[in-house]
Amino acid sequence: MISIGISNVKAADETDLCISIQNMRLLRTLVIKVTNEEETLRMEALSSPPANLQKLYFTRKLEKVPQWFRSLQSLTYLQLHWSRLEEDLLPHIAALPNWEVLRIPFLV
Numbered sequence: 001m002i003s004i005g006i007s008n009v010k011a012a013d014e015t016d017l018c019i020s021i022q023n024m025r026l027l028r029t030l031v032i033k034v035t036n037e038e039e040t041l042r043m044e045a046l047s048s049p050p051a052n053l054q055k056l057y058f059t060r061k062l063e064k065v066p067q068w069f070r071s072l073q074s075l076t077y078l079q080l081h082w083s084r085l086e087e088d089l090l091p092h093i094a095a096l097p098n099w100e101v102l103r104i105p106f107l108v
Contacts, residue, residue: 003029003055010035011042018045025050034060037082043068054098058083065092072096079103 004024009017009032021030027050034041041058043066055077062083069092076098080089083104093099 001028001054002026003031005031005033005057007033008035009033009041010039014042015045018043018047021046021050022048025052027053029053029055029057031057032059037061055079057081065089070095073098075099077101077103079105081105 002024004027006017017032021027030050030053032041032043037060040061040063043062046066046068049068049072052074053072054074056072056075057079059081060083062080063086065085065087073096075096077100078093079102081104089102093102
């Protein structure tokens with residue numbers, strides 16, 4: 001299983017980050033953490049995510065679900081931490097045939 005975790009991501013990194021992820025065809029687990037709470041994670045430049053991606057972890061502000069999300073046919077696990085997501089995620093994950101776990105940790 002090929003996994004990668006990327007931290008300190010800034011909005012300005014979107015294009016380079018997305019191009020790199022597209023080239024990781026064997027990727028199964030992706031962890032992305034934005035540099036601070038002021039930055040917004042933008043992943044719209046990712047036109048075709050790795051087809052075999054099974055686990056996806058996003059940490060920090062993600063204002064909307066990326067367009068490519070529904071193409072994650074192998075996704076089984078999604079974790080959003082401090083996402084501040086402004087749209088309903090359920091219609092997006094309900095369309096995924098292998099989805100099993102959604103984890104949204106809260107601050108206590």
